[in-house]
Amino acid sequence: MKGAIFKLLEDFVDTRFGPDAFDELVESTELETVEPFVGPGNYPPGDLLALVAAAVAAHDTTVEQFLRAFGRHAFPSLARSVPTLMEGLDTPRAFLGGLESMIHTEVRKLDPEADPARFTVTDVDEGSILLHYRSPFGLFPLVEGFLDGIGDWYETPLDHELVEVDQTNGTFLVRFPDHAMTGSIAVVDTVRS
Amino acid sequence: MSTQSAAEAATADGEQVRRLERRLARVQRENEILETMIEEKTRSLYLAQERLRKGKLFLENILESMQAALLITDHDGLITLAGGATSALTGRDDAELVGRPISVILPSNRSDSIVEEELMAEGGAAIPVLVTRSELSDDQGNVTGTVYVATDISDRKRLEVELRNAQRLESIGQLAAGVAHELNTPIQFVGDSVRFLGDVMQDLMELLESYEDVRQFAMGIDGGADIVQRLDAKEDEIDLEFVRAEAPKAVTRTLDGLDRVATIVKALKQFSHPGTDDMAPADLNEIVLNTLTVAKNEYKYVAEIEFDAGDLGDVVCNRGDIGQVLINLVVNAAHAIGDQVEATGRRGRISIRTVDDDTGAAIEIADTGGGIPPEVQNRVFEPFFTTKEVGAGSGQGLALAHNLIVKKHQGRLWFDVEDGIGTTFHVWLPRQSPEPS
Numbered sequence: 001m002k003g004a005i006f007k008l009l010e011d012f013v014d015t016r017f018g019p020d021a022f023d024e025l026v027e028s029t030e031l032e033t034v035e036p037f038v039g040p041g042n043y044p045p046g047d048l049l050a051l052v053a054a055a056v057a058a059h060d061t062t063v064e065q066f067l068r069a070f071g072r073h074a075f076p077s078l079a080r081s082v083p084t085l086m087e088g089l090d091t092p093r094a095f096l097g098g099l100e101s102m103i104h105t106e107v108r109k110l111d112p113e114a115d116p117a118r119f120t121v122t123d124v125d126e127g128s129i130l131l132h133y134r135s136p137f138g139l140f141p142l143v144e145g146f147l148d149g150i151g152d153w154y155e156t157p158l159d160h161e162l163v164e165v166d167q168t169n170g171t172f173l174v175r176f177p178d179h180a181m182t183g184s185i186a187v188v189d190t191v192r193s
Numbered sequence: 194m195s196t197q198s199a200a201e202a203a204t205a206d207g208e209q210v211r212r213l214e215r216r217l218a219r220v221q222r223e224n225e226i227l228e229t230m231i232e233e234k235t236r237s238l239y240l241a242q243e244r245l246r247k248g249k250l251f252l253e254n255i256l257e258s259m260q261a262a263l264l265i266t267d268h269d270g271l272i273t274l275a276g277g278a279t280s281a282l283t284g285r286d287d288a289e290l291v292g293r294p295i296s297v298i299l300p301s302n303r304s305d306s307i308v309e310e311e312l313m314a315e316g317g318a319a320i321p322v323l324v325t326r327s328e329l330s331d332d333q334g335n336v337t338g339t340v341y342v343a344t345d346i347s348d349r350k351r352l353e354v355e356l357r358n359a360q361r362l363e364s365i366g367q368l369a370a371g372v373a374h375e376l377n378t379p380i381q382f383v384g385d386s387v388r389f390l391g392d393v394m395q396d397l398m399e400l401l402e403s404y405e406d407v408r409q410f411a412m413g414i415d416g417g418a419d420i421v422q423r424l425d426a427k428e429d430e431i432d433l434e435f436v437r438a439e440a441p442k443a444v445t446r447t448l449d450g451l452d453r454v455a456t457i458v459k460a461l462k463q464f465s466h467p468g469t470d471d472m473a474p475a476d477l478n479e480i481v482l483n484t485l486t487v488a489k490n491e492y493k494y495v496a497e498i499e500f501d502a503g504d505l506g507d508v509v510c511n512r513g514d515i516g517q518v519l520i521n522l523v524v525n526a527a528h529a530i531g532d533q534v535e536a537t538g539r540r541g542r543i544s545i546r547t548v549d550d551d552t553g554a555a556i557e558i559a560d561t562g563g564g565i566p567p568e569v570q571n572r573v574f575e576p577f578f579t580t581k582e583v584g585a586g587s588g589q590g591l592a593l594a595h596n597l598i599v600k601k602h603q604g605r606l607w608f609d610v611e612d613g614i615g616t617t618f619h620v621w622l623p624r625q626s627p628e629p630s
Contacts, residue, residue, distance in 0.1 A: 023212070036219045036220075041226070
């Protein structure tokens, strides 16, 4: 798993639980990784799951709540880190449609070993889509958090629901407000920073 | 602040400092890891660039070494790359072709994957080419254009024409061999009969001589003068004196003509049916004479022939091959002299000499055809090189001769030029049987 996710987790934990919270979490968790996490690195997915489990235990929350909050917190940071990739993806619909073909394609160019979760979209009607999520980890709450974060980023709250689960894969029904399908929202870092 | 509070504050400050130090250490370590990653990435980028550079160089070398024209078009049929031998074959600049329709250079625009077409050169010349077409696809499998590889087949086309000519000549040769075989028998019995008639003629002439005594006797008897008078009248009627003078000559001329016909037939048989590829002892002088017989029509109007036959003994060779070489050299000499005759009106001379040496035998064929221009002397043995006008020469005669003498017989073939006078070709053959090649 990419180190960028661990850095997002670090930012989320420190923001939510205090500036030393992530260091304490790392010290208290038995991890396969010895060195500090850095964004371009690749790390065992089990380390992320172990850190999440430790955080949940330490801060009196649930895995679902933690992951959803993490996803929501992480998305704007991710979007800000790749402004050129976000250009032209002016609506949530456009973003979700281009996630696999554009963003993950670019991710693989930067790191051929990267194996991000796969997202494909099926149109349901003019106002809704089915978002198909394929991952060996089944982190459905994290995806829901990302969808919340996408709504925050585009200032267009999305109505979404996990409608189908097949082991670690799932399908979300995502409904857009009218303007979110065709509207254009400029990506301006200063607005969201 | 109480002592306890101060101590607690100091402890808290110490804890804060330790946390900050710990975080600083982590960040420093992260920086080290990132620097290492950047170095590794930089190194791998350099190596990747090197691989790309070498790969590009490799592909460029392949393109440059291609003997075929390479053309790539987009899906609209516009040329996006021209390389390989395109420029060399067509005289067109590769860069100027880019962006133009493929039809400017391959006008037929047929869709077959392999097809013979014409490649249009600068100035409108059409070069026969074999074109292979294949689709060009992107990494998604979408067809993005077409790759054309056009191989020049001019030589092959010329060889096909030569082969057809050779097959035709072979047929004529077989026909000639058949005709020669059929002529042989009548020539023999006609010759025998004429010789018989000559002998009979001689006997009859002697008999006529003896009739003179009878004539004298008849003049002395009664009624004899009348008989003699009728005989005289008959002799006058048939011009007996002329018959007695010319008949033996006519027989001799007939026999001479028959001998010449027999010689031509024999030479035709040997040239059209030279036998196998085997080497065997042969009389080079006889091969020269046969050559002169067969090629007579080529030189008799333009040149005199001198033949100085040396005492060679047999030389191990393939008489069909040597005959072929000599006829090429004699015909070339006659053609060279023919050009001189047209210019000067004076007949030339072909001098042939056979010479023996310790290790082999040489045949020299000298002509008065003016010589070979210096600028083409080093090309005369090249296949398809000819100075004759289009259609008059295949450019294969001397190449074939060189191959037969040097490679097959392990001999030598060379020439001397006396500028403005003529050329002497030298054929040297080893006396020993050459190793099979």
